[in-house]
Amino acid sequence: MTILRVGIVGLNIGRSHIVEGYAPHPGFEVHTVCDLDEARLEAVAGEFGVPERTRSFEAMLADERLDIIDICTPPSIHRRQVEAALASGKHVVCEKPLTGSLADVDAIMAAERSAAGVLMPIFQYRNGDGIGKAKRIIEAGIAGKPYVGSVETFWKRTPDYYSVAWRGKWATELGGVLVTHALHLHDMLMYLMGPVAKVFGRVATRVNDIEVEDCASASLLMESGALATLSCTLGSQEEISRMRLHFENVTFESSHAPYAPGNDPWKILAASDAVQARIDEVIGDWQPVGPRFTSQMARFHDHLTGKGPLPVSSLDARRALELVTAIYQSSDTGAQVDLPIGADSPKYADWRARTR
Numbered sequence: 001m002t003i004l005r006v007g008i009v010g011l012n013i014g015r016s017h018i019v020e021g022y023a024p025h026p027g028f029e030v031h032t033v034c035d036l037d038e039a040r041l042e043a044v045a046g047e048f049g050v051p052e053r054t055r056s057f058e059a060m061l062a063d064e065r066l067d068i069i070d071i072c073t074p075p076s077i078h079r080r081q082v083e084a085a086l087a088s089g090k091h092v093v094c095e096k097p098l099t100g101s102l103a104d105v106d107a108i109m110a111a112e113r114s115a116a117g118v119l120m121p122i123f124q125y126r127n128g129d130g131i132g133k134a135k136r137i138i139e140a141g142i143a144g145k146p147y148v149g150s151v152e153t154f155w156k157r158t159p160d161y162y163s164v165a166w167r168g169k170w171a172t173e174l175g176g177v178l179v180t181h182a183l184h185l186h187d188m189l190m191y192l193m194g195p196v197a198k199v200f201g202r203v204a205t206r207v208n209d210i211e212v213e214d215c216a217s218a219s220l221l222m223e224s225g226a227l228a229t230l231s232c233t234l235g236s237q238e239e240i241s242r243m244r245l246h247f248e249n250v251t252f253e254s255s256h257a258p259y260a261p262g263n264d265p266w267k268i269l270a271a272s273d274a275v276q277a278r279i280d281e282v283i284g285d286w287q288p289v290g291p292r293f294t295s296q297m298a299r300f301h302d303h304l305t306g307k308g309p310l311p312v313s314s315l316d317a318r319r320a321l322e323l324v325t326a327i328y329q330s331s332d333t334g335a336q337v338d339l340p341i342g343a344d345s346p347k348y349a350d351w352r353a354r355t356r
Contacts, residue, residue: 009035021294096121102345155181201326207233217230253267322341
């Protein structure tokens with residue numbers, strides 16, 4: 001098996017990448033870890049027996065032994081680090097949000113086109129047995145016409161969460177619940193129900209004393225003609241992630257696990273015995289898959305070794321951030337926003353810019 005050497009910068013969520021993604025896979029070797037927090041750097045390196053540790057991102061870029069750089073740093077520096085890692089000739093993994101504006105996403109995509117390496121943004125919630133079966137049923141044509149979807153991201157974040165200096169600020173976190181939390185489930189909606197055509201949204205800051213939003217809602221018209229609603233808060237007393245999608249022949253409801261909604265159990269409700277028979281035929285040979293980072297990293301290894309498609313692309317990240325941009329723009333203007341969003345939008349260069 002081809003062994004790919006990985007360097008990880010940012011060891012908060014980066015540690016989860018090791019635990020769930022790299023450590024279980026024989027095709028990865030975590031060779032270098034990088035963090036400005038010396039205690040965390042030493043602790044993670046020691047825990048996983050990582051041979052190299054550094055506080056210098058530039059040293060990782062220059063290390064020809066590394067095949068992949070995995071970026072798990074605060075969002076405001078993602079674009080600079082992704083572009084530098086691509087320019088160094090390495091493959092790149094980047095945590096969400098990929099960056100902080102559609103202009104930045106388009107610049108990254110331009111850099112990617114001339115790079116030797118492959119960029120994979122993180123959307124780990126696409127993985128798991130529940131969402132995998134739903135995707136297979138939809139792609140087989142069994143579900144039929146999409147009707148309506150509802151997506152709920154009901155999580156809780158207290159002032160302790162925002163004691164980390166970069167969180168809760170427009171300059172460094174780039175956004176609130178839409179960018180850092182609900183982005184996962186909103187990507188799942190588009191993964192299963194297709195692209196968005198029109199958006200009306202509202203955002204508010206009601207839970208914590210922070211700059212960015214911690215509550216939001218939106219009404220969507222999908223390109224298919226289906227309708228969808230989104231609601232999210234960081235003030236829920238019970239944390240759940242829930243998606244319910246109604247198609248002509250099948251209703252799907254996700255697991256309610258807040259941080260693993262792609263996992264079973266999912267409700268898959270057929271309109272008739274005949275539809276159920278078709279579902280049984282299509283997923284009867286289903287083989288369990290790993291959740292979250294486990295599957296995403298495994299599929300990335302497959303792609304890099306010529307065995308499968310790229311599991312998440314920069315275009316996927318752009319679609320998710322385009323939805324964020326549209327909700328912010330609609331909330332600012334009080335008007336519906338049509339997608340796609342191009343350079344003529346007042347939010348294209350920076351969704352933090354006020355438009356009224």
